[in-house]
Amino acid sequence: MDGPGLLSRRRVLQAGLLGSATVWVGGLLGCTARWVSPVATQRVALSPPGEEIMRAVMPVVLGSLVPPGGAEREQALAASMATLDEYLASLSVPLQDEAGSVFDTLHLWPARVVLLGTSRRWQEAAPESIASFLRAARDSRFDLLRRMYMFLQSMAVLAWFDQPAAWPAIGYPGPPIDRPAASGGGA
C-alpha cells in the first residue's frame, strides 16, 4: 500500500490512459454489464458499486465530521446514501448513466490497482490510499481525473451536509420553518 502523497509519475500516466479509456469502458459497462446486486436494493439510481465507493469516500472527504464508528456512523452514512440516491434519481438519464459509468469503472479491479494501489475492494481499502488517490486526482494534469475528483468530492459534500445529524458540528440550526421533506420524488 502506498502512503499518503502524490501518485508516482508512472502511476499517473497509467491512470491517464485509464482515464481516456474510462468513457469507453464505462460507457460499455453502462449499457451491457452494470453490476447487479444479488440483494434486492431500494435504491433508484445509486448502484451497488456507487454505494460501496461513496461509503468509502465520504469519511475520507468529510474527515472528523463523520463519527468514527458504531451505530451513529452507520446511521449517518445510510442516511447520506438515501439522500444521494434521491439526488441522482432526479438527474436526466444521460447524467445518471455518466455517474453510473464513473462508479462502474472505479469499481473494476484494474482501476483499484492503478488508482488506489490495492486490489482490495473499496470498502476494505485503507483511508490513506483513498485520500492519496483523491489528492492526486485533484492535482492531476489529466482533465478526466480532475473531473472524477470533483464528482466524488461534490457528491460526498452534498450527501453529508443535507443530514440534520451533520448540522450541530458546523453550527447550522436548520431551516427556520420545521417542515419535514416528504419522501420520494413526488410529482
Place this chain on the structure above:
Amino acid sequence: MSARAIHVGTTLDRDLVLEGDVAIVGSGAGGGISAEILARAGLKVVIVEEGAYRTPAEFSLHEVPAFARLYNDGGIRPTKDGAIAVVQGRTVGGSTTVNWTSSFRTPEPTLRYWRDHLGIDGLAPDDLAPWFERMEQRLHIEPWDAHNRNNELLARGASALAWRHGVIRRNVSGCANLGYCGLGCPIGAKQSMDVTAIPDALDHGAVLVTRVRAERLALSGDRVTVIEGRALDERGVRPTGRRVEVRAPWVVVAAAAISSPALLLRSKVPDPHRRIGKRTFLQTHNYSLAFMPDVVDAFSGVQQSVYMDQFTWRDGVAGRAGFNMEAAGAQPVVSMNFWKGIGAEMADFARRFRHLHTLVSQIRDGFHPDSPGGEVRVNDEGGAVLDYRINDYIWDGVRSSYLAMAECQFAAGAESVHPACADAAAYRSWSEARAGIGALRLRSPNVFLNSTHPLGGCAMGSDPRTSVVDTFGHHHHVANLAVIDGSVFPTSLGVNPCLSIYTLAARNATALAERITRRMPGPR
C-alpha cells in the same frame, strides 16, 4: 371563478390532445408573463411545463430535496466539457420559483451596445421604461435594505474601497427575511410566476399541463401545427409512454436558454444561416470565500440585497471582461460545495461555517470578439448540449474578479480569503492574496464555476443572417412562432436577468396579443 384546469402528465392514463389559441412551452419568467397577458387578452392559452406544480406549503427548505424536485439536473446541468454547471429551475414558475429575487433593469450600456453594435431598435431605456414600471408594479419590485451580515460586509468592503455599490430591488410581498429563496419560498412571499402570473392565467381560462416535455414542434410549410410532448414519470426523468399534443394557431417557445434553442433544433425549424443555439451566454459566476472574526450566519436572512458594479463596465462595454459582485451566502450544501478540500481541510473549513462570508462575481460575456459565447447542439438522442469554451478572455475575468472579491473581503475585515478553486491556498492578507491569485493556475474543473443566468441561443435582431427572431420575438422564418424568454438576448446583461425577461415578455406578449386578436374573426 371556475376550477383551474391543470393536467399532470405523470398520471395521464391515455394520450392527451389539447387545443387553444396560443400554446406556450415553459412557465418561467418569459412563459409566465406571456401566459398572463395572453389569457387576459381573452385568448385560450395552453401552457406545457416539464416540471411539477408545487405550492409553497410543499417547499421543505431542505436543500437536496429542493434541488432534486425544483431544478433541472439537480442544478448541475453541465456544459460539454463539464467546466461550468448551469443552474436552471424546472418547476412551474421555472427559475423564478428558485431564484434569489435580485431584480435589475437592463443596464443602459447593454441596451446601447445592442443599438449601436447589433442594430437593435425600439429597446432604448426610454422605450422600455413603461414596461419596466409595469412589471415592477405587477411583481412588487422594491428596494430591500434589511441586509443580512453577509451583504452588510459586501457594502462595508465596497465603502472602504470607495467602490460603487447599491441596494438590490426584490420581487417580494410580505417577505419574512428567511433567506431560503433558492429552495422555493415557503410562505409564498416571493412574487414568482407560480404564485402570480400562472394562477392569474389559470383564472383567465388558461390550461396548464405539467410534467410534459415538449419534444418537437411539427411544421407544415412555414407554420407550426402541433407541439408534440411526452408525459414524464413522477421525477420528471423518464417518459411514461403517454403522449400529449397541443394544437394552436400560435406558439410561444419559452423554455429558456439551452432548452428553447434545443427544441427548435430538434424540430428542424428553418435556420438558413445556422443561428439557432449560437451565442449562448452564461455570465459565468465565480466565488470567493472568507472567514470573518465575527459570526456571519450567511445562511440566514435575504441572500442578496447589495450589489457592487464598480468593475462591470471597467474597460468600456466592449473591453476586457467586466464583472459585478454580489453576496452568495447559502445553506450548508451550497456553501460547502464551494470548497474542494478533503479530510482535515474539509472538516476545519466546515466547523467555521458560521464565520463564512461568500461573494460571487458574474462575468458578462458577448460584448467582445473574443467572447462569442457557447453553442447549443442536440445529440442523437435529442438531448441539449451546451459547448461553452472558457478562453483567455473569460479567464481574465475570473482572475480579475477573484482579486477584486479578495480585496473587498479583506477591506471588510476578513481574517483569510480563499478563492473557490481547488488549486488555491488560503490567503491571510490582501498583499498575499494579490500575489497568490496573480500566480494562480486557472484550469477546469478546479476553478468552481457555475451559471444561474444562461441567456441567448435564439438571438433577437432585425437581420435574419445574424439572429433567430425579430425584436418582438417573432421567428424570422416561421409565421406563427415566437420565442419569449431569456434565450432571445443577443448578449449577456451584466446583471441578474429576471426583470429584463419579465419586461421584454410583457412588451412582446402584449404585441403578440394585439396581433392575434386583430386577426381573429368576431367579438371575443
